[in-house]
Amino acid sequence: MIVEIGHFALVLSLSVALVQSVLPMFGAMRGDQRLMETGTIAATGCFVLIAIAFSALMTSYVTSDFSVLNVFENSNSKQPLLYKFTSTWGNHEGSMLLWVLILAFFGALVALFGRDLPATLKANVLSVQAWILTAFLLFILLTSNPFQRLDPAPMEGQDLNPILQDIGLAIHPPMLYLGYVGFSIAFSFAIAALIDGRIDAAWARWVRPWTLIAWIFLTLGISMGSYWAYYELGWGGWWFWDPVENASFMPWLAGTALLHSALVMEKRSALKIWTILLAILTFSLSLLGTFLVRSGVLTSVHAFATDPTRGVFILAILCFFIGGALVLFAIRASALEGGGLFAPISREGALVFNNLFLTTAAATVLVGTLYPLLLEVLTGEKISVGAPFFDLTFGPIMVPLLFAVPFGPLLGWKRGDLLGAAQRLYFAACCALAALIGILAYTGGTRILTAFGFGLAFWLLAGSLTDLFSRAAFLKKGWRTGLARLLGLPRSAFGTTLAHFGLGVTLLGIVSVSSFQEEVITTMAPGNSAEIAGYTLTFDRIAQRPGPNFEAQAAHFSVRRGGVVMTEMDSAKRFFPVRQMTTTESGIWTHGFSQLYVSLGDPSADKQSIVVRIWWKPLVTLIWIGTVFMAVGGVFSLADRRLRVGAPMRGHRKAALAEA
Structure with missing residues (x-):
């Protein structure tokens, strides 16, 4: 019933x-x-x-x-x-x-x-x-x-996919959907504005909180999905440039551009047409992600369905909404006012620079994701576009943007002082230079790109704090007055700083683990040891551990440094009889911001030993800690009364009541 x-x-x-x-x-x-x-x-x-x-x-x-x-x-x-x-x-x-x-x-x-x-x-x-x-x-x-x-009715079910039987998958999809689907509100606002013919700064003020909510959840959803794949799949990586990973990353890039563009529209009544187009494109990329996951056009651990008939239905929805929205935009765009003017060197100019590189990066990921699918449809030829392509295209596009991030908040609206902003970033530049020189000295001058990456990360970290420090005027007003000024700043200022700081934290984690991680692949039997990053990993024993709906083969390891036991950890293989599937449960020991990661492979022919993959991943947790900083920054911005829906209107009403 x-x-x-x-x-x-x-x-x-x-x-x-x-x-x-x-x-x-x-x-x-x-x-x-x-x-x-x-x-x-x-x-x-x-x-x-x-x-x-x-x-x-x-x-x-x-x-x-x-x-x-x-x-x-x-x-x-x-x-x-x-x-x-x-x-x-x-x-x-x-x-x-x-x-x-x-x-x-x-x-x-x-x-x-x-x-x-x-x-x-x-x-x-x-x-x-x-x-x-x-x-x-x-x-x-x-x-x-x-x-x-x-x-x-059958007596028993076929069980949930064992890969999905994890706490990460309890959190990841709802958060991801709150982000994906949340951008539908920005899309609806854009279409409604085109129908109504009214697009102004008030529209941007109304649409920004909804976009910010979607962006916060999508940030957390992508981060949770990345960490789930990292520890659950046993492969030791945090990002694979999988087409379905890209499908969630593209609307995040476009949504980030939309947030910054809507800010220009709200403050200066500029970029109206571009902001409307971004609102349409962001949700269009969300719909594209839904199509990729559910159409059967690709195979992925993230894919939900492989039925092409469902894919045709979603493709029809995709064409109707994206095509219809773009046609309406083309019809109405010529009647819209372009908005206010501003100098190239200004905060508006910095945000336009931000939009240019974010949308170019999203387009690059889109091409790399769809090109193999289109080529297979047109020619029947199957090719794979993987990490090398994205690393060589996406990375260079993002470097200028990351370098410019600290300048944006320091520039004035309409016309800014680039030299003045640069002077306030002296400390950030010194931090970046010190990090660059330190890494070059540590590596013997052999890893120039690594040193540059660390320098860029510290540039972002110190540069993001510069705006708050400057606005508080600690050097001019003293620490007591400066602290009072700091606490009096709007929450959106703290939100911007936290989001940019989180970007630097994530970049620091990416550069560190990409450059300095160590890996050992060996066959071990109980009693054997392996050395990695100054640690000795000893395989103590292996045992069978029954679970509620699986059978686990768990290996127990001791981790020593200088003969002293630092920790003990387990890594396991789980066999699910109903699904006849085996999953890997990685053993992870977090030490500071770094992790020792152990994954079990296949047993040897004589069943006396097993293949063990061991990684030392320095500062890897910063990748996900940085995304939490970004999301918290979004929450701070959302808590700013000036960015909440209808706040100005309520303020007017209170003033009117007080006057009465």
Whole structure:
């Protein structure tokens, strides 16, 4: 009965979404306030109905109702309870239901917290959001119904993919979808503005918080996915330039450009046309990522589906929304005002520079991702575009951008003083030069690129703090006054500093682990030892450890330095009988910001020894710590009252009440 209620709620949500897609926009065209208000009610109702459907599917998983085909294919009664919950979105049908749930959630947020938006703009935004929701609800109901029944019901399920039975996959998809789908709000605002013909600084102020929320979650989602692949797959890498990894990275690059472009539009009423185009392109890249994962055009550990018929449906959605949005943009762009003028050397100019390189980097990743697929379609030839291509193209594009990052906040609006900004960055330059010289001395002058990378990382770290230090005026006003000035700065200033500082932290981790990691591959039996980075790793014993739905072969290691035991660690191979699959559970010891990483390979022919891969990864955790700094910076910016939706309007109302 619960399953039927969920299915009915999903069908009913499609009906409500159709109402939401038509009536508010029709009311905006006629100026009918009652019709426009239907958008608020419908958006809230859609979210409630889809939440009921999602809860029904989750209940089916938790209770192991194998009469549901989706539950039978992706769950098992012996699974831990946590993975029964996460199995709900650990498959194509369930993950699409989560996708539309988050889409409806954002629509409901606009309906409930967009009270200060102009009525016509809000109505149009909710209608455009409903167009997207309707398309994906149709996709689910027609091609990916998660509530399909089996008769007779099997006694046991086929288990969740063992690779997905991990806490990282409990967190990674929801965060990633909150980022992916969150950009739909920016898209809806852009289309609504093009329909309404009103694009100004107020529009940018309204759209920036929604974009910032999506960017925060996408940053955390990508970071969590990277760390999951690092420790779960046993390969020791943190980024592979996998097409599906790229599919989430491209909207992140475009979304970062959109945030900075919207700032220029809000402050200076400039870059209006470009900001609208970026809002369209960012969500278009999110849709492209959905297509790549679910179309069957590529094979990846991240891919959910391999059914081409589903891919055709999503491709139709992709063409309709991207093509329609670009056609509307082409029709309306000539009627839009370009915005204010500014000198090339200014904060606006720095943000344009930022946009230029971020969008070029996104285009480079897009070409490298799609070129093999297009070539195979056109010629039948299969090629692989991997890390060497992206390292040689993406890296050089990003270097000028990273160098310019500390200058941006130090330049004035409209016209800036480049020499003055450079003078304030003397300390950052000294830090970068000291790091460069230190690495050259440490490596004997043989690793120039490594030294340059460390110098660039310290340039970012020190340069990002320079703006706060300068605005506090510690040297001129003294430490007590400077501290008071520092605490009085708007939260967005701290947000910018934290985000840029986090970028430097991540770069420091990338350069360090790429340049100085050590690797040992050896065959070991109990009692054998291996040396790496001054540590002695001793293989103590191997034991069988049964799990709830797997059998584990765990190897126990002792780590010594100078004869002193530093730690003990386990690395294991898990065999899942139902799926007949084996996974690797890496042993990881974190020492400071560095990690010792041990992964088990295949046993030898005589079963007396096993292949062991050992890595020493210096400062590797900084890669993910930096992304947390970025996300926290986004939260600080979001907490700034000036960037919250409707804050200026509420301020005017309070002033009016006080005057009355």
